[in-house]
Amino acid sequence: MADKITVILPDKSKKEYKKGITVSDILKDIDSELAENALAAKMNGEIVDLSKNINEDSEIEILSFDSEVGKKVFWHSTSHVMAQAVQNLFPETKLAIGPSIEEGFYYDFDKKEPFTPDDLEKIEQGMQEIVKENQPFVRKEIPKSEAIKFFKEKGEKYKLEIISDLEDEKVILYQHDDFVDLCKGPHVPFTGVIKNFKLTSIAGAYWKGSEKNPMLQRIYGISFPSKEELDEYLKRMEEIKKRDHRTLGRELELFSILDEVGPGLVLWHPKGAQIRRVIEDFWVEEHQKNGYQLIYTPHIARLHLWEKSGHTGFYQEYMYSPMVVENEAYQLKPMNCPFHILIYKSKIRSYRDLPLKLAELGTCYRYERSGVLHGLMRVRGFTMDDAHLFCKPDQLEEEVLKLLDFSLSILRTLGFEKYEIYLSTRPDKFIGDPQNWEKATQALRQALEKDNLQFQVDEGGGAFYGPKIDIKIIDAMGRAWQCTTIQFDFNIPERFDLTFVGQDGKFYRPIMIHRALLGSLERFFGVLIEHYAGAFPLWLSPVQIVVLPITDEQNLYSAEIKNRLQGEGFRVELDDRNEKINYKIREAEKEKIPYMFIIGKKEVQNKSVSVRKHKQGDLGEFDVEEIIVKLKQEVKNKSSQ
């Protein structure tokens, strides 16, 4: 029967239909609820519109907003609706591209006058009207020449440029209402599906991302099937804004970056410095436990050293200009490795010395383009938690395995439980022996597999001097931040002619691994602030306990308690100002101090304290010794609660 086809439905059952039936007809036939949420479909693995005709035996899958692809289709369609609204309001505007992105969509426009926030509102209103019309998205396939003619008439020069890059002789257009756009689709069936959207920001963007091309205006937006989801998204954005480490850094007196000092240069205030100290102490202790030797190296060195290491070549654009002292050029260090290498080279190394692990909290300076600086996240002066491991080739896998465990345990202790891990392999341009590359990449891969860690492979994403593993931590808001990096280096050991003496008395070249766990302390601190929203766990908190006498009659006893706590190693403050207890509590809450010890008549009499925990409230009256033991335990555990 030539006019019948068999379709495997989403529930894997088979059913016969007439040839040419559309996906949405089938959906109506099988399950009305499924059809309602459907945005697009997968037919034999290919993503298609719901209006697609099925002409052969097929398997279909439904794509709703719950799927990654469904979301992309939804957002992409929203960008078309936005583009129509923009051209309705500003007919002279030319279209560039309008894809979906990780969260939402954008469309790039060429328009003389910049868009204003008022324009955004007008565009949103225009979109509302388009959505109300509930027009179908219609797919059209036309010959390339016809498409060129069509866009030429409209003066859409960017579309013409895109078409000229296309290899197919057929071009796909999508139309809804009277708006036609070059687009491979697919799209949602009707504009009416997109009811809940918000245009979030305007920004400049280069055509095809190149600075040499003209600057376009980009409008970003987001959309959802339901109002609840949109509201939730907007609420999340607000929460992220509230957690901004730049705001919290000022409010909590953690750090500052001042004009007078210079862009990207951080002043760590006492409270921020206290947190950093705790992290550093923890870091040092862990490194010593794990066989690292700690070193210190200078901030500058003769330019010659950087020539030898190759940095003046491949890293030039990130380096501050050299300074000349006594007719000799000196370079502010962008990295620590040359120093570590010279320490390695300071004597003849035996295979017995390997692996040699040198670690340093080394402060580096890099010239970052002014436009990319951002609070603590991207700075010009920063401290790397750096280490270099010098290994025999047969030690690689074990050392990588140890490194992974070590990194993850430190990140976990600091409050990060979720990660994204990437393995980057050999790029097209590389140096070193391909066999070594292979060995090193294998060592990285096997270590990841042995540890049962999920990872993605970035083929060709390694540096020219070696493959690497990157770990991104996922913060409380679900955002990923690159911190840990474990990189092989086949370049520098060559350049410095590193060797070790093997068992047979001959010289061999060690393999070197660079690694940073937290990345830079500045950046990591920024992430940490946003992760905890400034409310640090007890072990990290700059002020751990504040003692609050209710009236000045309790000041003496309160001072005793404060001294007692201080003697036990806690970071304590006493707030004996002439203020009401409510006022003092409010301040302590705003400062996000983990514990408040409130002391009134009753507590003095009972030789006790009333304990209030940040954000949780009154925990009741405690015996002083009892609460000291309890909190000491909390610090010792580095509990992230």
Add this chain to the structure above:
RNA sequence: GCUGGAGUAGCUCAGUCGGUAGAGCAGGGGUUUUGUAAACCUCAGGUCGUGGGUUCGAUUCCCUCCUCCAGCUCCA
């Protein structure tokens, strides 16, 4: 670096169609002696980002520079 936006007291912001500026919070002094998120009174605080120009006069208008904010392929 580029495009757009912004820079007024420690912070958040108002204001001046050109005549050198205000509010709340924070800070100082006082009154009050207070039981789990803001008591009351009072005082002090600013070269209005920088340098220049126009003007009798600029924080305001114009230009330069600095800094900050958003973004700068996630490719129909």
